[in-house]
Amino acid sequence: MNIQFDETNLLADMVGRAHGVTRAEVERAQPKAQKALAGFRKLSDAGRYGFPQLPFQSKVVKAIVRFAAEARGSFDTVCVVGIGGSALGAWALDCGLRGPHPVQGAFTTGHPRLVILDNVDPDFTAAALASMDPHKTLVVVIAKSGGTAETVATFLIVREWLQEALGATAGRIVAVTTEGKGDLYALAQAEGYAVFGIPENVGGRFSVLTPVGLVPAALIGIDIAKLCRGAAKMTDDCWQPDLERNIALRAALYHWLVWTRKDKPIQVAFPYSNHLWGTAFWFRQLWAESLGKATNRKGERVNTGQTPIAALGATDQHSQVQLYIEGPNDKVFTFWAVKRFRATGLVPGTPTNLPAFDSLAGQSLAKLIDAERRATAAALTEYGRPNCTVTLDRVDEEHLGAFLQMMEFQTAFLGEMLNIDAFNQEGVELGKKLTFGLMGRAGYEPYRAQFAAYEKKRAAAK
Numbered sequence: 212m213n214i215q216f217d218e219t220n221l222l223a224d225m226v227g228r229a230h231g232v233t234r235a236e237v238e239r240a241q242p243k244a245q246k247a248l249a250g251f252r253k254l255s256d257a258g259r260y261g262f263p264q265l266p267f268q269s270k271v272v273k274a275i276v277r278f279a280a281e282a283r284g285s286f287d288t289v290c291v292v293g294i295g296g297s298a299l300g301a302w303a304l305d306c307g308l309r310g311p312h313p314v315q316g317a318f319t320t321g322h323p324r325l326v327i328l329d330n331v332d333p334d335f336t337a338a339a340l341a342s343m344d345p346h347k348t349l350v351v352v353i354a355k356s357g358g359t360a361e362t363v364a365t366f367l368i369v370r371e372w373l374q375e376a377l378g379a380t381a382g383r384i385v386a387v388t389t390e391g392k393g394d395l396y397a398l399a400q401a402e403g404y405a406v407f408g409i410p411e412n413v414g415g416r417f418s419v420l421t422p423v424g425l426v427p428a429a430l431i432g433i434d435i436a437k438l439c440r441g442a443a444k445m446t447d448d449c450w451q452p453d454l455e456r457n458i459a460l461r462a463a464l465y466h467w468l469v470w471t472r473k474d475k476p477i478q479v480a481f482p483y484s485n486h487l488w489g490t491a492f493w494f495r496q497l498w499a500e501s502l503g504k505a506t507n508r509k510g511e512r513v514n515t516g517q518t519p520i521a522a523l524g525a526t527d528q529h530s531q532v533q534l535y536i537e538g539p540n541d542k543v544f545t546f547w548a549v550k551r552f553r554a555t556g557l558v559p560g561t562p563t564n565l566p567a568f569d570s571l572a573g574q575s576l577a578k579l580i581d582a583e584r585r586a587t588a589a590a591l592t593e594y595g596r597p598n599c600t601v602t603l604d605r606v607d608e609e610h611l612g613a614f615l616q617m618m619e620f621q622t623a624f625l626g627e628m629l630n631i632d633a634f635n636q637e638g639v640e641l642g643k644k645l646t647f648g649l650m651g652r653a654g655y656e657p658y659r660a661q662f663a664a665y666e667k668k669r670a671a672a673k
């Protein structure tokens with residue numbers, strides 16, 4: 212397993228002192244990074260945050276592998292009903308290891324596909340249901356809280372769709388939720404679904420290596436033991452004080468400096484790989500929800516956060532790079548490079564006597580996408596735009612498991628450096644409660660009243 216972090220283009224020597232970090236600044240920040248490592252280690256060892264332990268839970272992995280092996284052959288579609296942290300991990304794994312949509316190829320009972328119902332757009336839900344055969348669909352409903360409005364509403368539709376077609380749902384529904392708590396757990400018990408638990412100390416966006424990501428992954432044929440093996444290796448590195456080995460801590464240190472000292476409130480995740488496109492969306496949630504906070508741990512108002520953007524190379528060179536090069540210098544770019552693609556994409560060498568064609572004939576798409584990334588990094592650097600690169604040797608189970616774990620550690624370390632709680636998400640609560648109020652849920656009447664007051668204010672402002 213080989214993942215590297217290259218910070219050279221974040222240095223003042225490359226992009227100038229106004230936008231890049233000096234070696235002296237890096238030196239001065241070292242104790243802060245080491246403090247973040249020690250502080251996070253303490254919290255993790257005390258059991259407050261559970262994601263670092265996940266790759267070592269071999270019993271959970273074995274139970275999921277056994278379950279998937281027993282179910283195999285009875286479905287050609289795995290339908291995940293979940294949202295946010297309960298959906299994006301599965302999407303990242305599916306896209307990363309089985310190929311980007313829509314080019315995954317034919318799905319069969321031997322090669323099932325993944326359909327994720329993570330939105331309550333009625334047209335999307337209807338179209339998805341119309342595309343699935345209830346006799347060949349295994350539904351995985353995922354909600355840590357057990358009561359998320361979007362998940363519950365969609366699940367009730369899917370459950371009825373199964374019941375109408377099959378007469379019963381026995382053996383067709385798996386629930387992933389907090390064991391012993393919440394309405395989904397209660398329903399699963401009452402209706403006899405298989406249940407996999409989510410540890411209390413792992414929040415949605417850090418849960419890809421719990422059953423939240425592992426159950427769908429195993430069901431579509433991903434080797435989850437290898438995924439955890441890669442994540443375990445990365446975890447060992449992430450506990451090391453040596454920044455050469457601990458690339459998550461090194462990356463956190465540089466990102467903290469560039470963000471807070473060089474005023475870069477935007478982070479562009481720039482994978483040059485369609486397989487990593489799903490992971491970019493997973494990362495967006497991780498970065499936004501973990502680091503966007505109103506207060507620090509002392510209770511002081513900080514309203515901090517770095518807005519994550521997902522851009523796909525080379526495609527978005529033709530839609531975003533103009534802004535990135537000439538627009539405001541308020542971004543830091545992280546290229547995600549892949550050294551070895553599965554295919555080469557050899558460009559036929561037949562001459563045409565046309566320079567645009569002949570200059571590329573006989574070369575390969577692998578070489579071209581690599582050149583495009585390096586050229587874009589060089590162009591950004593020339594314009595004083597700080598950028599760095601994470602390189603994965605290839606996108607397989609071990610590397611993806613390690614990469615996801617690296618990103619989670621990097622986020623946790625950065626949270627420590629900012630002295631914020633990277634693991635809560637108070638900010639999304641009000642919208643959820645107002646929705647419950649609007650949908651008439653008992654106990655949420657004050658939120659309905661709050662919404663009515665807001666509407667009144669709007670009417671007066673018009």
Ligand code: PA5
Pocket residue numbers: 294295296297353354355356357358359362414415416417500636
């Ligand atoms: O990161 C998080 O905690 C959130 O994005 C949740 O995953 C999301 O709100 C879904 O919650 P639940 O799993 O309870 O349905």
